[in-house]
Amino acid sequence: MAAAPTSVVVLDRGNNTTCTINLHGATVVSWRVNNQEQLFVSKQAVFDGKKAIRGGIPFVFPQFGSWNYGPQHGFARVIRWHVEKSPERLPSGDIEAMFCIVDNEVTRSMWNFPFRLSYRLILREKELHFNIGVYNVGKEATFSFNLLLHTYFKVPDVRRCQITGLQGCTFVDKTRDGAMYQEVRDVVTVNEYTDRVYQNTPQEHIITNVVSNRKMRIQKYNFPDTVVWNPWVEKAREIQDFGDDEYPNMICVEAGHVSAPVILLPGTAFEASEILQVM
Numbered sequence: 001m002a003a004a005p006t007s008v009v010v011l012d013r014g015n016n017t018t019c020t021i022n023l024h025g026a027t028v029v030s031w032r033v034n035n036q037e038q039l040f041v042s043k044q045a046v047f048d049g050k051k052a053i054r055g056g057i058p059f060v061f062p063q064f065g066s067w068n069y070g071p072q073h074g075f076a077r078v079i080r081w082h083v084e085k086s087p088e089r090l091p092s093g094d095i096e097a098m099f100c101i102v103d104n105e106v107t108r109s110m111w112n113f114p115f116r117l118s119y120r121l122i123l124r125e126k127e128l129h130f131n132i133g134v135y136n137v138g139k140e141a142t143f144s145f146n147l148l149l150h151t152y153f154k155v156p157d158v159r160r161c162q163i164t165g166l167q168g169c170t171f172v173d174k175t176r177d178g179a180m181y182q183e184v185r186d187v188v189t190v191n192e193y194t195d196r197v198y199q200n201t202p203q204e205h206i207i208t209n210v211v212s213n214r215k216m217r218i219q220k221y222n223f224p225d226t227v228v229w230n231p232w233v234e235k236a237r238e239i240q241d242f243g244d245d246e247y248p249n250m251i252c253v254e255a256g257h258v259s260a261p262v263i264l265l266p267g268t269a270f271e272a273s274e275i276l277q278v279m
């Protein structure tokens with residue numbers, strides 16, 4: 001009997017510093033730094049190879065939000081990715097791995113374009129690097145898409161987290177009327193149901209009071225937007241694969257290109273990257 005295909009890939013840097021990627025959606029389901037988990041995954045998360053994994057870092061592409069042609073947040077988080085390069089130690093001691101998907105019958109049934117998506121991860125001592133390449137491999141059609149790393153950080157109490165870098169930015173408040181507002185606070189805190197798409201945000205954010213009361217630095221390139229999401233009490237109850245009491249222990253701060261689509265001409269590529277760093 002053929003062996004079942006591996007569904008997770010582990011990058012192991014030593015010193016209990018690891019990163020685990022589930023090939024379902026190339027979802028990063030764990031990032032441990034000196035044995036300390038940095039990402040939140042719900043206890044109710046479903047690993048059936050169909051549903052998007054509730055937590056870690058789901059990969060949102062080619063649509064952010066609801067979509068007439070396929071599932072919410074696109075198909076990349078619910079299809080199986082390929083390992084392009086198994087984890088390998090670089091001369092620096094860091095560990096690199098690469099994953100990819102190309103268009104197939106399933107993707108073309110929702111989004112009829114020839115494309116290639118590559119996802120490179122590098123695990124450093126206290127950092128996780130992501131490099132994404134989107135290639136329009138077609139000869140004729142231009143396509144447009146959204147891209148976002150839906151990052152669930154693990155936190156002891158979301159009410160104590162502060163997010164820097166959002167002051168002055170305009171945002172769409174998806175919990176209200178979807179109208180535009182401007183952020184006046186120098187640091188953003190989350191004390192209620194929050195679902196905001198901040199636009200033209202700076203390259204760097206810092207989140208305070210993540211695990212072990214440390215800080216998390218987010219650096220992003222070619223990701224003009226930052227989404228801040230926490231479902232809070234009532235919404236948490238509505239989400240089946242999310243525990244009712246889990247909302248205080250997570251905060252989503254998501255780097256994305258979602259307010260305006262990326263428009264990609266045939267034969268061209270788009271690249272974006274992010275670095276997460278435990279401080």
Ligand code: BG6
Pocket residue numbers: 052072073150174195196227229254
């Ligand atoms: C956020 C969106 O990025 O993801 C929210 O801004 C959404 O509107 C949330 O509710 C979770 O989405 P999903 O599809 O994983 O339940």
